[in-house]
Amino acid sequence: MEKVILVTGANSGIGLALCERLLCEDSRLQLCLACRNMQRAEAARSALLTSHPDAHIDLLHLDVGSVRSVLHAAHKVKARYNRLDYLYLNAGIMPNPQIDIKAFFKGLFSSNVVKMFATAEGLLTQQDRVNKDGLQEVFATNLFGHFVLVRELDSILCQAGQTSRVVWTSSSNARRSAFSLEDVQHRLGTEPYASSKYASDLISLALNRHNNSQGLYSSVICPGLVMTNLTYGILPSFFWTLIMPIMYLIRIFTHTFTLTPYNGAGALSPWIRGQSITV
Ligand SMILES: NC(=O)C1=CN([C@@H]2O[C@H](COP(=O)(O)OP(=O)(O)OC[C@H]3O[C@@H](n4cnc5c(N)ncnc54)[C@H](OP(=O)(O)O)[C@@H]3O)[C@@H](O)[C@H]2O)C=CC1
Ligand SMILES: CC(C)=CCC[C@@H](C)[C@H]1CC[C@H]2C3=C(CC[C@]12C)[C@@]1(C)CCC(=O)C[C@@H]1CC3
Numbered sequence: 001m002e003k004v005i006l007v008t009g010a011n012s013g014i015g016l017a018l019c020e021r022l023l024c025e026d027s028r029l030q031l032c033l034a035c036r037n038m039q040r041a042e043a044a045r046s047a048l049l050t051s052h053p054d055a056h057i058d059l060l061h062l063d064v065g066s067v068r069s070v071l072h073a074a075h076k077v078k079a080r081y082n083r084l085d086y087l088y089l090n091a092g093i094m095p096n097p098q099i100d101i102k103a104f105f106k107g108l109f110s111s112n113v114v115k116m117f118a119t120a121e122g123l124l125t126q127q128d129r130v131n132k133d134g135l136q137e138v139f140a141t142n143l144f145g146h147f148v149l150v151r152e153l154d155s156i157l158c159q160a161g162q163t164s165r166v167v168w169t170s171s172s173n174a175r176r177s178a179f180s181l182e183d184v185q186h187r188l189g190t191e192p193y194a195s196s197k198y199a200s201d202l203i204s205l206a207l208n209r210h211n212n213s214q215g216l217y218s219s220v221i222c223p224g225l226v227m228t229n230l231t232y233g234i235l236p237s238f239f240w241t242l243i244m245p246i247m248y249l250i251r252i253f254t255h256t257f258t259l260t261p262y263n264g265a266g267a268l269s270p271w272i273r274g275q276s277i278t279v
Contacts, residue, residue: 002056004081006032008064008146009091011040013228014169017261018088018268019044023052025269030081031055034062034073036091064091064145067133074152083164084156088268089146089200090169093138094193096127097234118256119172124234125190136185138192143199150207158214166207167268170220172256174198223264224256 005022009015010033019031031048035041041059048057060076063069077084103123107116115121131137135144150157150166157164174197178189186195200220207218225231227240240247251257258264 001083003029003085004032004083005029005086005088006034006060006077006084007088007090008034008062008149010088011035011037011044013230014223014226014261014264014268015088015090016044016047017265018090019048019057020051021262021265021269023048023055027052027055029056030058032058032060032077032081034060034091036061036063036065036069062091062149064149065093065131065137065141067140067145067148070145070148071152074149077153078156081156083159083162084153085164087150087153087157087164087166088169089149089166090268091146092142092169092196092230094124094126094230094233095129095137097193098125098127099123099234100125114253117250118254119175121173121175124173124193126193127190128186128192136187136192138196139185139199142193142196143203146200147203154211154216158211158216160215163215163217166204166216166218168200168204168218168220169268170200170204170222171197172222172224174201174222221267222256223267224258226258226261226264228261228264 003026007015007019010019019033022029022031033041033044038059038061045057045059049055058080060073062073100123107113107122116123126138128136128138131140133140146168157166173194175194176198178191178194179198183189184199186192189195204218204220207216231240247257247259
């Protein structure tokens with residue numbers, strides 16, 4: 001039986017590079033690209049087929065920021081496949097990011113400089129908004145939609161005699177102090193991204209506690225700082241290109257500067273790392 005792998009947010013950045021790397025590892029697997037924009041999904045599929053012409057690549061319409069879309073997509077997945085070996089929860093957003101320039105220069109001359117570059121602690125804020133479901137958009141997209149997806153797919157993720165794995169694309173920016181149980185959606189704060197990523201780390205732990213006995217294992221992985229549409233939303237691409245030599249210098253001090261989607265995606269596949277997931 002060929003492995004079935006579903007990747008959310010597969011049409012660009014780390015998600016697309018992950019698909020490429022997975023196909024390089026095993027071109028026979030059944031890959032399902034779950035994307036909110038079908039045109040971009042088609043383009044990603046074509047790009048993957050260029051390098052892997054015989055690959056089995058399906059498309060699935062999924063807007064993880066919409067509960068209705070998630071329920072509909074989960075229904076389709078269950079109708080299409082009778083197993084799901086890997087579920088990569090990768091789609092994510094960081095809307096309207098703002099860098100605190102003062103904090104950046106203060107951090108630059110402090111003993112916390114390496115940590116600042118690795119985690120962006122104290123450097124970044126975002127402006128969130130309420131979506132059509134009445135949820136905070138960052139929470140809904142990065143966490144809640146994915147959580148609903150896992151719950152809805154439990155009949156094919158938790159099957160007797162079979163092991164399935166859920167892999168969350170988390171972040172070194174995940175921070176406990178940004179998350180509060182009294183405000184899980186981060187309605188009141190200015191770091192919804194850090195909060196949502198910390199919450200995904202917690203959910204992953206809870207999933208392991210509840211589902212390991214049924215053969216479902218969850219992991220969180222930070223791909224490092226990678227140049228993608230997400231980071232081009234923080235600083236324009238020409239600026240990143242300009243500071244690239246500095247970035248390679250910083251890379252000597254922090255392994256988190258993976259920089260390319262290909263490198264970042266390398267952390268996400270246990271086959272690529274040549275390791276099995278340990279819980
Ligand atoms: N880049 C980095 O340095 C880091 C990124 N990450 C995480 O990696 C993941 C991938 O991000 P990255 O590749 O960098 O950024 P990209 O913006 O390139 O990719 C994000 C992907 O998520 C999709 N997406 C966003 N919102 C939704 C939605 N509502 N429904 C379905 N798909 C959606 C995007 O689709 P569309 O093209 O339609 O917008 C896109 O395919 C994210 O979870 C991010 O938080 C973690 C650590 C560092
Ligand atoms: C000289 C130089 C490299 C300047 C860039 C400063 C900041 C823009 C970056 C320093 C640490 C970065 C970082 C991220 C974004 C850009 C920085 C704040 C992330 C928050 C991007 C998304 C993540 O999930 C984690 C990253 C941590 C590090």
